[in-house]
Amino acid sequence: MKRNSRLSLALHTLSHMAGDPERVRTSADIADHAGTNPVVVRRVLGRLREAGLLNSEKGHAGGWKLARSPQEITLADVYLALDESLISTGSDEEVPSCSVEHALHRRVTGVMKDIEQSLIERLNETTISEVRGTE
């Protein structure tokens, strides 16, 4: 795997699980499919569990399952669960001294926040079920 693989891994895994929502899968199975390591899978899926998208069971015969129907999981849910904030405004420390600069800085920051917000809205229009499609 390379870069930005958390989102990719999450989407692939959720889409895959959407094919048989009741089936419980182990992190080892998922890692095999994704070509990575079970610990990496548990790391990423752990975030999705915290966000209420997945459930996990410990112990013998444990594993991972969707916490809701794939129709009720949007790409925005996944994006927010991973806390990626792809469109960040750089450093938060960078506070310009000049007041004109400061005003401009805030304006750029505001624009970038708007952009991210509309990205999230767009992501909210697509569900995992739709990603998977019909097969």
Add this chain to the structure above:
Amino acid sequence: MKRNSRLSLALHTLSHMAGDPERVRTSADIADHAGTNPVVVRRVLGRLREAGLLNSEKGHAGGWKLARSPQEITLADVYLALDESLISTGSDEEVPSCSVEHALHRRVTGVMKDIEQSLIERLNETTISEVRGTE
């Protein structure tokens, strides 16, 4: 500066230059304003020049200037010039063996491309001139 600072630096610089489009600025001046290094500035602005957004002149009294009016530079221009592709689908090498997996993989990739495309369309609606606003 921290992370994702290329986009931030580019937007701040372009917005700043929009305030006096005819003025030629050196990378040292810009670096001072942005709190970074002239070489870093030239690196990022070099990409904007390749995309036709800026012109640079070498030699004594050289520097950087907008190549077009700020009304004619959109956020999409900047985004594409930097070749960020924030919404990448991870590795391109990751080609699943199973054909069902392969189909799913392509579908996830396709969805992410769609998302990125609509992000670009959204970015295309805002110009540098609008970012700067009126002051």
Add this chain to the structure above:
DNA sequence: GATTAATGCAACAGCAATTGTTACATTAAT
């Protein structure tokens, strides 16, 4: 022509984030 002041570019160190990996505690079914 020499000087000065700029970009362009290469090389490298440092840093931060991510990934991959090992190891082990905990938990629950068999």
Add this chain to the structure above:
DNA sequence: ATTAATGTAACAATTGCTGTTGCATTAATC
């Protein structure tokens, strides 16, 4: 008791970006 799973900590390796130095090139100015 055994087995098989998650949860988590620790660490190495990798990657990408930033910051920095150094220098070649270029063009205006003296």
